[in-house]
Amino acid sequence: MTNITLNIQQTFAVNSTSRITYVNAGAGTGKTTTLEARIEKIARNTLPWNIIILAFNNSIVNDIKDRLKKHISAKKVDKMQIYTIHAYALKIISKQVKMKNELLDQEKLVKFIRNTWNKYKKLNNYKRQSRTYNEKKTRQVIDIVLKCRENNSYIKQCSKEMQLFYRVFKQELKATKSYDFARIVKVAKNHIPSSNTPQYIFVDEFQDTSEARFNFIKALVGKNNYLFAAGDEDQQILEWCGVKNNNVNKLSQLYKEEFKEYKLEYSYRLTKTLAQKSNQLLRVFNNRISKTLIGANRARGSFNIKKFTSSSQEVNWCKNFIRNLLKSRVKAQDIAVLYRCENMMYSDIANMGIYQSTIHKAKGLEFEYVIIIGVEEGIFPRSNESIEEELRVLYVGMTRAKKSLTITYIDNTMRKLNNHTYIQVKKSTFLDYLK
Numbered sequence: 001m002t003n004i005t006l007n008i009q010q011t012f013a014v015n016s017t018s019r020i021t022y023v024n025a026g027a028g029t030g031k032t033t034t035l036e037a038r039i040e041k042i043a044r045n046t047l048p049w050n051i052i053i054l055a056f057n058n059s060i061v062n063d064i065k066d067r068l069k070k071h072i073s074a075k076k077v078d079k080m081q082i083y084t085i086h087a088y089a090l091k092i093i094s095k096q097v098k099m100k101n102e103l104l105d106q107e108k109l110v111k112f113i114r115n116t117w118n119k120y121k122k123l124n125n126y127k128r129q130s131r132t133y134n135e136k137k138t139r140q141v142i143d144i145v146l147k148c149r150e151n152n153s154y155i156k157q158c159s160k161e162m163q164l165f166y167r168v169f170k171q172e173l174k175a176t177k178s179y180d181f182a183r184i185v186k187v188a189k190n191h192i193p194s195s196n197t198p199q200y201i202f203v204d205e206f207q208d209t210s211e212a213r214f215n216f217i218k219a220l221v222g223k224n225n226y227l228f229a230a231g232d233e234d235q236q237i238l239e240w241c242g243v244k245n246n247n248v249n250k251l252s253q254l255y256k257e258e259f260k261e262y263k264l265e266y267s268y269r270l271t272k273t274l275a276q277k278s279n280q281l282l283r284v285f286n287n288r289i290s291k292t293l294i295g296a297n298r299a300r301g302s303f304n305i306k307k308f309t310s311s312s313q314e315v316n317w318c319k320n321f322i323r324n325l326l327k328s329r330v331k332a333q334d335i336a337v338l339y340r341c342e343n344m345m346y347s348d349i350a351n352m353g354i355y356q357s358t359i360h361k362a363k364g365l366e367f368e369y370v371i372i373i374g375v376e377e378g379i380f381p382r383s384n385e386s387i388e389e390e391l392r393v394l395y396v397g398m399t400r401a402k403k404s405l406t407i408t409y410i411d412n413t414m415r416k417l418n419n420h421t422y423i424q425v426k427k428s429t430f431l432d433y434l435k
Contacts (some may be wrong), residue, residue: 095154
């Protein structure tokens with residue numbers, strides 16, 4: 001087995017003797033490497049089935065398994081309990097709870113909410129409205145319910161109408177013996193088997209843990225088990241689905257005497273310039289847990305903000321910039337064009353074979369060259385969204401870049417979206433923080 005090379009901050013975290021350990025890992029600072037090293041250390045003297053590793057999605061689960069097998073025997077890794085939170089919760093309740101219907105994934109859950117809302121309107125004799133109004137209202141209802149499924153306290157902020165409907169929705173779930181992911185986690189919390197043998201629980205991407213999943217983890221930890229969680233609150237960008245940015249505070253308050261936090265600040269992804277610009281953006285927060293990224297990537301990088309007079313001029317510049325990179329033998333997979341909203345995608349750029357996506361979908365990825373387009377008021381930040389959340393989204397986009405970052409905008413003119421509509425835009429106030 002090979003040893004994992006660690007810096008001084010990572011070494012302190014891996015050797016933590018606290019029962020509850022949180023690793024506050026900045027972008028590109030080796031969070032996964034630190035998790036792996038801690039798991040390897042614990043695995044030396046612990047039976048593998050007493051190691052529980054909870055990851056954000058199936059892709060990360062598979063990646064963790066593959067990476068661990070480079071340092072720990074495959075036989076041992078296969079006996080570890082490595083799951084998504086939802087999959088592990090389902091494993092716990094599979095013997096206690098018999099589901100009448102198949103599990104409601106996101107698509108089926110949205111359909112279930114829509115059908116329940118339509119029945120609710122009929123029972124309560126809602127007046128007929130236009131199709132446009134009905135669809136807009138239904139979308140709002142769906143969004144609120146999805147938030148409440150992961151953060152139950154959110155319903156207290158909603159209208160009386162929504163509070164009544166949400167109660168009916170939960171009754172409908174139980175009446176039809178239907179389970180969504182959130183219900184599985186909530187039920188599993190009450191069926192966690194007790195064990196005299198200490199278990200070691202690892203949680204990746206802790207900042208994206210909702211209220212429901214946090215309570216499940218808390219129940220898993222109990223009074224005897226060990227928790228080693230890693231994440232970055234600065235990259236918490238899932239408030240739209242009920243994830244609030246206060247998990248670490250809750251953890252430190254719950255386990256005051258047993259809690260220890262370690263910071264990872266040496267970013268091997270970011271150059272000195274890109275680390276400085278990322279830090280500038282985050283200094284806007286008043287209540288942020290202090291963490292300063294140190295750019296450890298010694299590549300000659302660049303940071304630019306470019307203003308254009310039209311979206312077509314912006315796209316043409318992007319195409320020329322990308323063509324020049326490709327001519328200089330930069331690989332297409334090392335280039336990314338990122339944006340805040342789905343309707344910012346341009347087919348002309350996509351046809352060049354480079355990675356093009358929303359910032360949310362690019363989270364966890366990295367590229368040599370990154371262009372963030374359309375950083376304008378109403379688009380970035382989006383209207384009616386939390387400003388702090390929107391700043392974190394921009395931070396996530398910026399910290400995907402290993403070498404070169406360019407941010408573009410058009411000012412005081414009309415932007416054409418790919419659905420052939422136009423909106424009036426102006427330079428985002430966020431760019432003032434990056435001067």
